[in-house]
Amino acid sequence: MTHLRLLFLACLLLLPVPSLAADGGYGYPIPGSYEATILGTPASLMPKFTAKLRTRQLVLDVIPDRQRPPIFFYDEGVRCTFAYQEQKAPLVFLIAGAGASDRAPKLLTMMKAFYQAGFHVITLPSPSLANFIISASRSSVPGDLTEDAADLYRVMETAWNEVKDDIEVSSFHLCGYSLGASQAAFVAKLDEERRVFNFHKVLMINPPVSLYGSISRIEEMLKQIPGGPKKQGVFFNKMFSKFSEFYRYGNFVAINDDFLYAMYAERLYSREETAGLIGLTFRINLAGMIFASDVMTNSGYVVPKNRVLSSTDSLFDYFLVSTHLSFFDYINEYFYPYFQKRRPGLTKEALIESESLRSIEGYLKSSAKFGVMTNENDFILTKAELDYLRQLFGERTKIYPRGGHLGNLEYQENLDYMVAFFK
Amino acid sequence: MTVSRYRVCLALLLALSLPGCAATRSNTQTEVPAMHSISEFRDQRFAEVADPWEGFNRSMYRFNFYFDKYLFLPVVNGYEFVTPTFLQERISGFFNNLGEVRNLTNSLFQLKGTESVTTLGRFVTNSTLGLGGLFDPASSFGLERHDEDFGKTLGYWGADSGPYLVLPIFGPSSLRDAGGLAVDNGIRYGIYTAIDPFGNSDDSFAISSGITTLEAIDMRHQQSFRYYESGYPFEYYMVRFFYHEKREIESGKPLPAE
Numbered sequence: 001m002t003h004l005r006l007l008f009l010a011c012l013l014l015l016p017v018p019s020l021a022a023d024g025g026y027g028y029p030i031p032g033s034y035e036a037t038i039l040g041t042p043a044s045l046m047p048k049f050t051a052k053l054r055t056r057q058l059v060l061d062v063i064p065d066r067q068r069p070p071i072f073f074y075d076e077g078v079r080c081t082f083a084y085q086e087q088k089a090p091l092v093f094l095i096a097g098a099g100a101s102d103r104a105p106k107l108l109t110m111m112k113a114f115y116q117a118g119f120h121v122i123t124l125p126s127p128s129l130a131n132f133i134i135s136a137s138r139s140s141v142p143g144d145l146t147e148d149a150a151d152l153y154r155v156m157e158t159a160w161n162e163v164k165d166d167i168e169v170s171s172f173h174l175c176g177y178s179l180g181a182s183q184a185a186f187v188a189k190l191d192e193e194r195r196v197f198n199f200h201k202v203l204m205i206n207p208p209v210s211l212y213g214s215i216s217r218i219e220e221m222l223k224q225i226p227g228g229p230k231k232q233g234v235f236f237n238k239m240f241s242k243f244s245e246f247y248r249y250g251n252f253v254a255i256n257d258d259f260l261y262a263m264y265a266e267r268l269y270s271r272e273e274t275a276g277l278i279g280l281t282f283r284i285n286l287a288g289m290i291f292a293s294d295v296m297t298n299s300g301y302v303v304p305k306n307r308v309l310s311s312t313d314s315l316f317d318y319f320l321v322s323t324h325l326s327f328f329d330y331i332n333e334y335f336y337p338y339f340q341k342r343r344p345g346l347t348k349e350a351l352i353e354s355e356s357l358r359s360i361e362g363y364l365k366s367s368a369k370f371g372v373m374t375n376e377n378d379f380i381l382t383k384a385e386l387d388y389l390r391q392l393f394g395e396r397t398k399i400y401p402r403g404g405h406l407g408n409l410e411y412q413e414n415l416d417y418m419v420a421f422f423k
Numbered sequence: 424m425t426v427s428r429y430r431v432c433l434a435l436l437l438a439l440s441l442p443g444c445a446a447t448r449s450n451t452q453t454e455v456p457a458m459h460s461i462s463e464f465r466d467q468r469f470a471e472v473a474d475p476w477e478g479f480n481r482s483m484y485r486f487n488f489y490f491d492k493y494l495f496l497p498v499v500n501g502y503e504f505v506t507p508t509f510l511q512e513r514i515s516g517f518f519n520n521l522g523e524v525r526n527l528t529n530s531l532f533q534l535k536g537t538e539s540v541t542t543l544g545r546f547v548t549n550s551t552l553g554l555g556g557l558f559d560p561a562s563s564f565g566l567e568r569h570d571e572d573f574g575k576t577l578g579y580w581g582a583d584s585g586p587y588l589v590l591p592i593f594g595p596s597s598l599r600d601a602g603g604l605a606v607d608n609g610i611r612y613g614i615y616t617a618i619d620p621f622g623n624s625d626d627s628f629a630i631s632s633g634i635t636t637l638e639a640i641d642m643r644h645q646q647s648f649r650y651y652e653s654g655y656p657f658e659y660y661m662v663r664f665f666y667h668e669k670r671e672i673e674s675g676k677p678l679p680a681e
Contacts, residue, residue, distance in 0.1 A: 052508075074488060074651040101654045131654035233467035244672045255669060288655045294457075295656075305455035312481040317461040319657045320468060325459060333458065 036407030520556020574603030
């Protein structure tokens with residue numbers, strides 16, 4: 001296997017010569033934005049965490065008397081992971097990206113990096129995760145930054161009440177990645193009124209500027225597949241057989257890192273196909289959100305209204321139906337009608353406008369506590385949006401030359417920057 | 424030893440799954456068709472696996488969740504709490520080394536020459552230099568572990584996986600792999616009886632049950648999977664698909680190079 005790794009490294013060294021020369025020695029190796037997003041950081045380039053972790057999982061009852069349908073029998077409260085120091089230390093809340101849980105691998109790596117640097121940490125699931133929709137969202141309709149931030153704030157308060165007798169905290173910090181980064185900004189704004197935490201510093205990692213804009217670009221990636229998104233099943237099956245054939249032609253021991261990198265080095269998937277796979281992954285995530293929300297609100301969107309699903313009922317058809325719904329379907333047929341009913345006169349444009357950092361830019365500009373960290377080639381941002389971030393946060397903007405969307409999040413240098421930001 | 428373990432499992436299984444049967448549906452309101460349904464679907468189905476016993480499998484999936492929650496994981500957590508990490512690693516190494524016997528028999532069954540030699544080399548090296556498997560010097564000599572079992576052997580010789588099956592405690596499997604598991608355990612039991620390592624002791628039963636228990640705890644300790652932890656409502660299907668495909672891919676014969 002060592003020779004495979006060498007081969008892989010050779011490929012990397014031969015290909016991106018111009019980009020390597022121009023970036024002041026940034027060592028993250030994967031030049032393509034889509035490839036970086038899918039492959040992340042090679043295990044050998046991640047830091048080693050040696051400190052023994054003291055953690056426990058919190059299962060929080062944020063909304064007392066919440067009725068949970070039988071199909072969600074396993075959900076007993078919103079889940080957060082708590083890592084605690086024995087001495088007085090600052091506490092960082094970490095908000096996961098779209099569809100990710102409190103134990104998402106990226107989030108756990110960040111948790112370990114902060115823990116090793118002496119912080120207490122509480123990781124929070126994304127408000128777009130079913131667990132959050134079921135147990136922590138008051139409306140159970142995710143996607144509104146203001147309401148999701150209010151729900152997150154309640155989870156943070158509950159978590160803090162649960163642990164405050166066990167630890168000593170010197171100050172509070174907040175950090176989130178992707179969708180969680182935008183939510184962090186809105187949570188920080190709410191904290192200015194509520195003043196429970198008085199967040200000292202807030203770091204946003206790979207944030208979208210406009211939710212609608214960023215997700216449109218991800219949806220766009222799925223449109224490039226043959227037959228368009230309505231034929232994603234065909235695409236999925238084709239990509240998968242390519243994958244298994246590649247495995248069977250090569251002499252691999254198991255599906256592991258080496259195999260994945262060989263796949264990349266051999267350019268098994270074209271650029272369009274890689275983009276399509278990212279779009280499809282997004283859809284599979286979105287399907288979980290749509291289904292959970294629909295069951296909780298009994299809206300009759302993908303599950304017949306008034307149907308009570310038991311714990312052994314097959315959900316596979318709902319899976320197929322939900323994965324074929326786009327983000328635009330969700331906005332037009334479910335999300336916007338829900339808010340329009342509650343706020344008559346609300347236009348769709350105004351709603352979309354409010355799901356953006358621009359809607360609170362006055363606050364973001366005026367507060368010195370914010371920092372932002374992203375990549376030049378993060379495909380969820382346009383060139384103009386990247387400039388907007390630079391202009392909004394000035395020298396508190398850190399932009400890496402590559403890494404795609406979150407691909408370099410677990411790279412040593414990036415983790416060092418995150419930790420240093422809060423020191 | 425294994426037989427008694429299964430008996431306990433079966434009893435627990437019945438006890439835990441009965442309340443589920445008693446739950447009745449109290450659906451008083453009439454259903455209204457959903458805005459989107461499978462009737463508008465014009466695409467290939469994907470991530471699908473033959474699962475005619477889905478109802479049973481989902482009950483078993485739920486059973487495993489409760490078994491983990493109320494018995495298995497508390498015991499594993501207790502074990503992790505009282506045992507120093509160094510010792511945990513040695514224990515895992517010991518049982519993983521015993522697993523090489525299964526890897527070896529099955530790579531022989533598949534007539535994989537090089538792999539059999541590598542696995543034998545690993546077993547001999549780790550049993551001697553590695554002090555009975557407590558350490559793994561073989562990996563640092565470049566001898567890689569090849570996990571094999573009788574389910575893979577059957578797959579290699581062309582047996583179809585059969586329907587998906589969720590086993591109590593063992594978790595995701597298939598009809599073929601469940602049979603393979605029984606064969607592997609049978610072979611193991613045969614070897615164990617032939618060697619009879621604790622035959623001279625009066626407490627041979629107590630010792631072997633103790634070892635079996637420790638092995639089960641170590642097995643769960645080495646697995647990071649937790650039922651329903653992803654929080655994703657379609658987790659069952661994702662697990663089913665990835666288990667099935669991983670087995671299909673890894674048990675298949677390598678294709679000849681073009």
